[in-house]
Amino acid sequence: MFAFVIILLSVALIAIKWYLTRIYASLYWCWDNGNEEKRISIDTDDVSFPQSFLWGTASAAYQCEGPGDKAPTKSNWSEWEPQHIKHGQQCGIAVDHYHRYKEDIELMSTLGCNAYRFSLAWDKIEPVEGQYDQDVLAHYHDVLKELHRQSIVPMVTFHHFVQPLWFEERSSFLNSTNLSAFIRFSIDMFKEFQDECHLWCTINEPEVYVSGGYFTGIFPPGRKSQPNEASLVLQNLLQAHVDIYDGIKATARQPDQHSIGIVKDIFQFDPYHPLNPLDVYISRLLDYAMNGCILDFFRTGSFKWKMPGSTPRTFTNPRAPHTNDFIGLNYYSHFLVRFNPFKPSSFEIVHRQDDSGPSLMTDMAYPLYPEGLYRACVRLKDELPRVPIYITENGIADRCDDRRHLFLRRYLYALSRAINEAGCDVRGYFYWSLTDNFEWAEGYDMKFGLYDVNLQTQERTLRDGAKYFQQVIQKHRAKYQKKIT
Ligand code: FCB
Numbered sequence: 489m490f491a492f493v494i495i496l497l498s499v500a501l502i503a504i505k506w507y508l509t510r511i512y513a514s515l516y517w518c519w520d521n522g523n524e525e526k527r528i529s530i531d532t533d534d535v536s537f538p539q540s541f542l543w544g545t546a547s548a549a550y551q552c553e554g555p556g557d558k559a560p561t562k563s564n565w566s567e568w569e570p571q572h573i574k575h576g577q578q579c580g581i582a583v584d585h586y587h588r589y590k591e592d593i594e595l596m597s598t599l600g601c602n603a604y605r606f607s608l609a610w611d612k613i614e615p616v617e618g619q620y621d622q623d624v625l626a627h628y629h630d631v632l633k634e635l636h637r638q639s640i641v642p643m644v645t646f647h648h649f650v651q652p653l654w655f656e657e658r659s660s661f662l663n664s665t666n667l668s669a670f671i672r673f674s675i676d677m678f679k680e681f682q683d684e685c686h687l688w689c690t691i692n693e694p695e696v697y698v699s700g701g702y703f704t705g706i707f708p709p710g711r712k713s714q715p716n717e718a719s720l721v722l723q724n725l726l727q728a729h730v731d732i733y734d735g736i737k738a739t740a741r742q743p744d745q746h747s748i749g750i751v752k753d754i755f756q757f758d759p760y761h762p763l764n765p766l767d768v769y770i771s772r773l774l775d776y777a778m779n780g781c782i783l784d785f786f787r788t789g790s791f792k793w794k795m796p797g798s799t800p801r802t803f804t805n806p807r808a809p810h811t812n813d814f815i816g817l818n819y820y821s822h823f824l825v826r827f828n829p830f831k832p833s834s835f836e837i838v839h840r841q842d843d844s845g846p847s848l849m850t851d852m853a854y855p856l857y858p859e860g861l862y863r864a865c866v867r868l869k870d871e872l873p874r875v876p877i878y879i880t881e882n883g884i885a886d887r888c889d890d891r892r893h894l895f896l897r898r899y900l901y902a903l904s905r906a907i908n909e910a911g912c913d914v915r916g917y918f919y920w921s922l923t924d925n926f927e928w929a930e931g932y933d934m935k936f937g938l939y940d941v942n943l944q945t946q947e948r949t950l951r952d953g954a955k956y957f958q959q960v961i962q963k964h965r966a967k968y969q970k971k972i973t
Contacts, residue, residue: 547606556717573929588946649697678746769827865910880918887935
């Protein structure tokens with residue numbers, strides 16, 4: 489009997505070890521080539537990208553432009569800032585990209601970039617409802633002209649977290665009667681710039697806008713733990729996306745020439761202990777609320793949102809599965825979720841996993857987790873088959889510039905593997921960001937830039953850690969040039 493129990497226990501232990509090894513290997517790669525237990529031999533130089541790949545940087549108007557030539561316009565963020573940013577910081581003139589765009593586009597060229605993602609400042613363009621500021625529109629025509637002069641493909645975003653104050657004061661996306669104003673603005677901007685741009689992002693990270701504004705309260709309007717408002721805002725943003733897509737395709741002079749997509753951030757919610765059913769349950773719940781329900785909407789046309797303690801929300805829109813010519817993927821890292829009965833929410837997010845995963849952190853509370861970029865690409869390929877992907881944002885806050893090189897090396901390796909091994913149709917990569925800029929709630933403390941910016945003199949300096957990006961672009965673009973000659 490005793491021997492039988494021992495055998496049974498051994499078999500159980502072997503099975504558990506086998507199961508854990510499988511889970512672990514799918515979550516974490518072994519980057520250290522010297523590790524004798526390595527499962528995958530990783531050579532981060534072994535990368536390749538498609539010939540027509542877009543290499544770029546991404547930005548958002550509010551974070552880099554500054555007010556431009558006129559008095560600062562009022563927006564949800566301008567009103568929010570004074571008391572809510574770390575150490576009382578304010579955006580001010582940011583990195584004055586509004587005036588320095590030519591210099592910045594030159595820097596993109598120096599890196600070898602052939603694409604640039606940026607957003608239109610709705611608050612500057614339409615400071616008063618229904619009145620477009622022609623000077624600001626002329627400015628964006630100039631930016632687009634300069635990009636074309638330098639052979640850089642533009643990708644324009646209509647909404648990147650910021651909206652005019654008049655829109656905010658009417659409860660913005662919480663009130664579905666307001667949607668028409670944003671849809672009208674987006675379609676008008678398309679009409680204005682359709683001859684100069686062919687890649688369009690409707691809305692940046694709807695679920696981040698919603699969680700910051702209606703859960704954590706670190707973004708305007710600063711509402712905390714309001715799941716019913718959050719799901720309504722999310723519903724309205726997704727409906728707006730569909731209407732903008734259809735509106736543009738109906739008015740475009742050459743609809744087939746234009747690709748339109750939403751930008752989805754995927755921050756996986758992974759269980760802290762993969763074998764703890766409570767960690768698994770909560771992480772799945774959160775992952776569905778932040779990621780799964782949106783991907784389901786675009787796959788099936790049906791949106792189902794549920795969180796314990798809130799009213800479930802469902803709606804359908806049969807047009808949804810037809811409204812992404814591409815999907816923009818923003819990827820930074822993942823969250824580890826642990827059940828904790830002593831927290832009001834019954835869970836906590838753990839930012840480090842010292843006992844197993846790689847614990848190298850960025851200056852944001854995000855671990856370095858390139859495997860997640862691979863997983864996110866594969867997930868999009870599986871859940872939205874045949875929809876091409878652009879990595880519309882990926883970058884590291886690294887004030888000391890001692891992890892940026894490693895970050896770029898590993899994330900680009902993971903991306904190359906997603907393309908070449910998993911067959912993901914990824915068409916471009918936009919690093920966040922060309923220069924340091926105003927990082928929302930964190931202000932200027934977070935240094936994401938390939939170029940460091942001296943905020944007193946506005947002088948830009950290429951960081952050492954960024955040079956790898958330049959090398960990869962040059963190497964890959966040169967490879968194809970060689971083939972052509
Ligand atoms: C993303 C935002 C972007 C920037 C990066 C660091 O979630 O879209 O504006 O703040 O994070």
